[in-house]
Amino acid sequence: MEKQHGRTEEILQRINQKESETNKGKIVAIETESEDYFVGSSEVDAYHKAIKKYPKKQFVFKRIGFHATHFVGALE
Numbered sequence: 001m002e003k004q005h006g007r008t009e010e011i012l013q014r015i016n017q018k019e020s021e022t023n024k025g026k027i028v029a030i031e032t033e034s035e036d037y038f039v040g041s042s043e044v045d046a047y048h049k050a051i052k053k054y055p056k057k058q059f060v061f062k063r064i065g066f067h068a069t070h071f072v073g074a075l076e
Contacts, residue, residue: 008060011035016065024065031057039064 011030015037019028029038029046031054038053040046043061050059063069 008032008062011037012062015062020065026064027069028062028064029059030062031059033057043069 008030011032012028015028015030019026019039023039027040027043027046029040029043029050031037031050034054036050036053038046038049038059040049046061047059050057061069
């Protein structure tokens with residue numbers, strides 16, 4: 001599991017370098033085996049794009065340009 005997390009972070013770093021200027025804040029669905037990714041305005045939007053190409057795969061969702069996709073709780 002830890003190895004998979006590291007791979008996902010490497011893929012996300014490359015996506016951030018390529019997409020941050022034009023898509024910062026948008027959601028990306030990452031298919032880690034192929035390293036393909038799909039940018040959307042929400043998780044649902046990115047997911048619908050992703051399953052068109054990979055209907056039986058799992059995806060990791062991240063927010064472009066940020067460390068987390070969602071924040072929960074107080075920000076203080």
